[in-house]
Each structure stands twice: as C-alpha cells, then as structure tokens.
Amino acid sequence: MTVSRVLNDRGGASAETSQRIILAASELNYRPNPFARGLRSDRSKAIGLLVPDITNPFFPEVIRGAEDAASAAGYNLLLSNVVENSKREEELIETLLRHRVDGIIVCSPRLPDAALHKALAPHRAVVLINREAPNEVAGTIVTDYETGASRAIDHLVERGRRRIAIIAGPRSSFGGKSRLVGFRKTLAAHGLKAQGIVYCDPTAAGGQTAAAQLLAEAPGIDALVCYNDLNAIGAMKVCRAAGISIPGQIALIGFDDIPTAELLSPALTTLRVQKREMGEEAVRLLLSRIATRNRQHGIVIVPELIIRETT
Amino acid sequence: MTVSRVLNDRGGASAETSQRIILAASELNYRPNPFARGLRSDRSKAIGLLVPDITNPFFPEVIRGAEDAASAAGYNLLLSNVVENSKREEELIETLLRHRVDGIIVCSPRLPDAALHKALAPHRAVVLINREAPNEVAGTIVTDYETGASRAIDHLVERGRRRIAIIAGPRSSFGGKSRLVGFRKTLAAHGLKAQGIVYCDPTAAGGQTAAAQLLAEAPGIDALVCYNDLNAIGAMKVCRAAGISIPGQIALIGFDDIPTAELLSPALTTLRVQKREMGEEAVRLLLSRIATRNRQHGIVIVPELIIRETT
DNA sequence: ATGAAAGCGCTAACAA
DNA sequence: TTGTTAGCGCTTTCAT
Numbered sequence: 001m002t003v004s005r006v007l008n009d010r011g012g013a014s015a016e017t018s019q020r021i022i023l024a025a026s027e028l029n030y031r032p033n034p035f036a037r038g039l040r041s042d043r044s045k046a047i048g049l050l051v052p053d054i055t056n057p058f059f060p061e062v063i064r065g066a067e068d069a070a071s072a073a074g075y076n077l078l079l080s081n082v083v084e085n086s087k088r089e090e091e092l093i094e095t096l097l098r099h100r101v102d103g104i105i106v107c108s109p110r111l112p113d114a115a116l117h118k119a120l121a122p123h124r125a126v127v128l129i130n131r132e133a134p135n136e137v138a139g140t141i142v143t144d145y146e147t148g149a150s151r152a153i154d155h156l157v158e159r160g161r162r163r164i165a166i167i168a169g170p171r172s173s174f175g176g177k178s179r180l181v182g183f184r185k186t187l188a189a190h191g192l193k194a195q196g197i198v199y200c201d202p203t204a205a206g207g208q209t210a211a212a213q214l215l216a217e218a219p220g221i222d223a224l225v226c227y228n229d230l231n232a233i234g235a236m237k238v239c240r241a242a243g244i245s246i247p248g249q250i251a252l253i254g255f256d257d258i259p260t261a262e263l264l265s266p267a268l269t270t271l272r273v274q275k276r277e278m279g280e281e282a283v284r285l286l287l288s289r290i291a292t293r294n295r296q297h298g299i300v301i302v303p304e305l306i307i308r309e310t311t
Numbered sequence: 312m313t314v315s316r317v318l319n320d321r322g323g324a325s326a327e328t329s330q331r332i333i334l335a336a337s338e339l340n341y342r343p344n345p346f347a348r349g350l351r352s353d354r355s356k357a358i359g360l361l362v363p364d365i366t367n368p369f370f371p372e373v374i375r376g377a378e379d380a381a382s383a384a385g386y387n388l389l390l391s392n393v394v395e396n397s398k399r400e401e402e403l404i405e406t407l408l409r410h411r412v413d414g415i416i417v418c419s420p421r422l423p424d425a426a427l428h429k430a431l432a433p434h435r436a437v438v439l440i441n442r443e444a445p446n447e448v449a450g451t452i453v454t455d456y457e458t459g460a461s462r463a464i465d466h467l468v469e470r471g472r473r474r475i476a477i478i479a480g481p482r483s484s485f486g487g488k489s490r491l492v493g494f495r496k497t498l499a500a501h502g503l504k505a506q507g508i509v510y511c512d513p514t515a516a517g518g519q520t521a522a523a524q525l526l527a528e529a530p531g532i533d534a535l536v537c538y539n540d541l542n543a544i545g546a547m548k549v550c551r552a553a554g555i556s557i558p559g560q561i562a563l564i565g566f567d568d569i570p571t572a573e574l575l576s577p578a579l580t581t582l583r584v585q586k587r588e589m590g591e592e593a594v595r596l597l598l599s600r601i602a603t604r605n606r607q608h609g610i611v612i613v614p615e616l617i618i619r620e621t622t
Numbered sequence: 623a624t625g626a627a628a629g630c631g632c633t634a635a636c637a638a
Numbered sequence: 639t640t641g642t643t644a645g646c647g648c649t650t651t652c653a654t
Binding site: 001004005008032033035036037038039040041 | 630631632633634
Binding site for chain 4: 312315316319344346347348352
C-alpha cells in the first residue's frame with residue numbers, strides 16, 4: 001500500500017520512505033501493470049476512435065488532433081478503421097466495447113439511426129463527429145455543412161455560374177444530406193436548380209465516375225460542387241482528360257480542404273473544415289462526458305470558404 | 312472452470328452443459344474481461360505500430376495492411392504517431408511497453424542505432440520497417456531503396472537527362488541514405504554526378520524549400536529526383552510558379568507512389584512501394600516472432616518504377 | 623465431466 | 639505513517 005500511495009502521489013508517506021520507494025522502483029524498472037489497474041478500477045484509460053477510411057486524407061488530421069488531446073489527458077487512443085462499411089462499423093463499436101475502452105468517438109457514422117443508437121448504448125460515453133444525436137446517446141461535434149454548401153453556391157453564382165451540377169458523395173452519409181439541403185435551398189434562392197445530382201464513393205475514383213456521368217447526362221454545365229475534395233480531384237482529372245478547361249469552362253469546388261487541395265493545379269477552391277480542432281474537441285467533449293455525468297452536448301463548426309484557382 | 316472451458320472451446324463439457332452456458336452467456340451479454348485475461352496471461356493480444364507521420368499518405372496504407380493482418384489473427388493495433396520527432400519516438404516505444412503490448416512494429420525509425428536498440432530491448436518482439444537491425448534486435452521489412460534509386464537514375468538518363476539534382480529528404484532517414492548511395496553509384500556509372508543535393512522535411516513544404524534552393528544554386532538542371540512523392544509535389548509547385556515546364560525543362564521523379572501521385576497533372580513518375588503488403592508482412596513477421604522464438608528475420612521489397620508524365 | 627483453490631498486480635477499506 | 643485483508647475476473651493445477 002505504501003508503495004502504491006507513493007507512486008500515485010497520494011501522499012501519506014514519510015519523505016524518507018518515499019525516496020526509497022522511488023529509487024527502488026527506478027532501479028527495478030518498475031512499470032505499473034495496466035491490466036491489474038483495469039481489473040481493479042474497471043477503467044482502461046483508453047478511448048476508441050472510429051474513422052470511415054484512414055486512407056482519406058481528411059481523417060489523419062482528425063486523428064492527430066484527437067491523439068494530442070488524448071495523450072495530454074493521459075489517455076490512449078485505439079484507432080479503428082471502418083473502410084466505409086456500415087456492417088463493419090457495427091462490429092467495431094462492439095469490439096471496442098469488449099476492449100473496455102472508457103468511451104468512443106465515432107467519425108461520420110454511416111449506420112442508420114436505430115442501429116447506431118443500439119450499438120452505442122452499452123458504451124459508457126460517446127461522441128459523434130458529423131452526425132446528430134440526442135444528448136442521452138452521445139455528444140456531438142458537427143460541421144454546419146448546410147451553411148458551407150450555401151456559401152459554395154453563393155460563390156459560384158457570384159462568379160457568374162448558373163448551370164451547376166452536384167457530385168453528392170455516398171447516399172448513406174448524413175453530412176452529404178445536409179450539404180444537399182444547403183445546395184438546393186441556395187440554388188432555389190437564386191432561382192436556379194441543380195443540373196444533375198450523382199451519388200458516389202467519397203474517393204477520387206468515385207469522383208471520376210460521377211463526373212463522367214454528369215458530363216454525359218448534363219451537357220453544358222458550368223460548375224461542379226463536390227461532396228469532398230477527393231471527389232473534386234477525380235472530377236478534375238476527368239475534365240482534363242476531356243479537354244475541358246478549369247475554371248474556364250467548368251468551375252470546381254470541394255469540401256474539407258485536404259492538404260493536397262492547395263497543391264493541385266489549378267489549386268482547388270474548397271470549404272475548409274478545422275480537422276485538428278475537431279479531433280481535439282471531440283476528445284475534450286468525450287472526457288468531460290466520462291468524468292462528470294454532465295450534459296455537455298454539442299459543438300458546431302462552420303466551414304470556411306477558401307477561394308483558390310478552380311473557381 | 313466449466314464456463315471458461317466452454318467459452319474457450321476447450322471441450323471437456325457435456326453437450327447439455329455447453330448449451331446452457333452458451334445460452335446464459337448470451338442472455339447476460341457476457342464479454343470476457345481482457346484485463347483479467349491480461350493479468351493472468353501477461354499477454355495483451357495487442358501490438359503497437361509506430362509511424363513517423365500519419366499525415367503522410369504513405370503511412371495510412373501501411374496501417375491498413377497491418378490492421379487487416381492483425382485483426383485476422385485476433386490482435387489489436389495500437390497506433391502511435393511520432394510526428395517526425397526522434398525524442399518522441401523513444402518515449403512512444405516506452406509508452407507501448409507500459410501498455411504491455413505483445414510486440415511492436417516501428418516504421419522508418421529515426422533514432423540512431425544505439426538509442427533505438429536500447430529502447431527496443433525490453434520489448435518481447437519487434438519488427439522494423441525500412442531499417443536494418445540484427446536478428447536479436449528485430450525482424451525487418453526493408454525496401455531496397457538503393458535499387459529503386461538506381462532505376463530512377465537509369466530512367467532519367469535514358470530519357471536524355473544529364474544534369475540531375477537531388478532532393479534528399481531528412482538527414483536522419485536511413486532509407487534516405489540508401490537512396491543517396493543508389494543515386495550516386497548509378498550517376499557515377501553513367502559518368503555523371505549530382506548537380507546539387509539538398510536535405511529537407513519529407514513533406515510537400517519541405518520539397519518546396521529544397522526545390523527553390525536547388526533552382527537558385529544549380530541553374531540549368533534538367534531533372535530532380537526526390538526522396539518521396541510529397542517532396543516531388545512541393546518541387547512541382549515551385550517549378551510551376553517559376554514558369555518551368557515539367558517534363559519539358561525539368562523531369563521529376565518521386566518515391567512511394569502515394570495515391571495523389573497519379574492524380575496530379577502532370578501525373579508523377581515514381582517508384583512504387585507495396586505499402587499494404589508491407590504492413591501485412593510486418594504483422595505476420597511479428598506474430599511469428601511472438602509465437603515461436605524463431606529466427607525469421609527479413610523481407611526485402613524492391614520498388615517498381617511507375618512511369619507517368621513527369622519524365 | 624465438473625469444480626475447488628490459488629494467484630496474476632493493483633488499490634479501497636480498514637487496522638495498528 | 640505503515641501495513642493487512644480482500645477482491646476485481648480469469649485460467650492453471652489439481653481434486654473429485
């Protein structure tokens with residue numbers, strides 16, 4: 001007990017004993033056993049982080065932020081990669097439960113509400129990124145994609161574009177739905193409507209497929225708004241291959257501001273989301289929900305329009 | 312005990328008892344407690360994976376591979392991000408030790424040999440990616456960067472380039488050193504020598520700085536070989552800004568084949584490394600070193616020249 | 623085929 | 639200020 005007290009800074013030991021204990025611990029290379037601690041305390045000092053696809057450059061930034069905040073608070077991060085598969089999402093939420101994490105953060109969940117809430121219920125604390133949920137289910141960090149989408153359309157219209165088509169990303173994405181609402185509302189406000197809407201994977205390859213389809217089905221479009229930057233990059237490649245100049249004939253706008261966005265040429269206009277902050281805030285919110293049974297709930301992040309060369 | 316036996320498929324229980332146990336377990340939503348298991352067995356069924364920078368698109372692919380192989384074997388992956396800081400690398404190796412992982416995989420370690428070996432010693436099993444080490448210290452998965460570098464130079468020379476400069480990446484990178492050896496040898500074999508060598512961070516920003524410096528100090532170069540694709544992307548941006556045509560005036564070649572390499576325009580010629588396989592093999596090797604005290608040691612991967620538009 | 627005892631390393635509760 | 643007891647949930651060993 002005295003050893004335990006000393007090594008945990010709980011005081012109640014003479015200065016001399018403390019010295020001896022600390023010295024011995026260091027000589028023996030003592031490391032407290034986290035299993036014994038976990039067994040005793042039923043807490044793991046670990047939190048789970050689920051991302052849809054670590055290969056999408058959006059998420060490593062979020063992870064970095066989460067990692068920093070977690071390790072600053074003495075927590076470890078267990079990273080799990082869903083690979084854009086909602087079945088696997090469900091399994092991984094369960095796997096993290098088996099690992100006795102103290103709480104989980106789920107990035108852009110694709111599961112429908114009922115299944116998601118059911119899977120999350122047994123967890124002690126949950127934060128959702130880019131998905132709404134009632135406070136009993138989870139805290140939330142959401143991007144205001146609707147406002148972002150609105151800004152995208154305003155910007156294009158201001159640049160004189162009128163025949164705008166939409167690459168809408170995955171059907172199961174809730175953020176995608178918000179974007180669509182914003183696109184439609186704002187187009188309508190300008191007396192316009194979308195020249196075409198195509199769903200696709202949130203990847204460059206998905207963007208290529210979608211763009212090819214739109215170019216074929218909706219000739220004469222003069223702008224493409226995309227679900228994310230990867231989609232935009234794919235679209236860009238298709239346009240270039242078809243000899244369509246950007247932004248001359250078609251303007252292009254993405255979402256996220258992934259690192260490559262500004263390295264492209266033409267550099268991509270996009271709606272920047274603060275990814276690092278998102279990860280940090282998610283961890284902070286989760287820890288606060290773990291610590292106190294408090295009702296802190298949601299944070300909203302509004303994306304910022306970054307005007308580059310594609311518009 | 313009977314419960315334990317049944318739930319672990321160890322047999323030795325009547326069919327009826329097994330039934331009852333399995334039923335009860337599922338009704339009670341029973342999940343074995345990994346802390347108790349870990350405490351008892353002194354094994355965590357977790358392996359640590361250290362990467363220099365998760366934000367570099369090279370590593371998410373490696374992580375994906377490692378994740379697949381690990382979860383297929385019933386192991387969990389604890390991911391740690393070094394942020395290109397060798398001090399932190401040392402700390403994280405220690406942190407993983409405290410977490411009682413069964414073994415660790417270290418990607419592109421930047422620590423000098425002595426410090427690295429010392430930090431690794433207390434671990435039960437280790438695999439190094441892109442770094443040599445004696446078998447007692449670790450198993451290794453290495454890329455034959457020297458051969459890769461050689462192919463890069465041969466290709467440039469074949470394309471008629473003679474005034475070749477090198478963006479060499481971080482000084483502390485061991486893979487960078489092998490590349491330099493290959494570059495120099497092969498240049499010499501063609502009766503040439505490097506028109507300039509500049510070290511830099513392994514990022515697009517690093518590539519920009521390095522390229523700017525080379526353009527200023529070594530005018531008239533007609534090709535740039537880069538430590539990695541990110542460096543090449545940075546160099547590309549600088550050339551474009553300076554009105555230098557690629558590959559017209561300067562040819563450009565990278566290493567890694569990150570996903571954006573082929574999405575750039577002009578698309579980047581590069582030496583492809585099988586990243587997924589690397590992660591998978593690393594896990595397999597580690598598990599084999601954990602399981603048997605066997606002497607399986609090294610795997611060498613030779614990068615493949617992918618010719619695109621920058622050369 | 624089933625179960626009792628014991629101990630992995632830790633710490634809360636309670637002596638001394 | 640220091641120490642004893644007990645128990646977290648599991649599995650190895652040894653009965654029954």
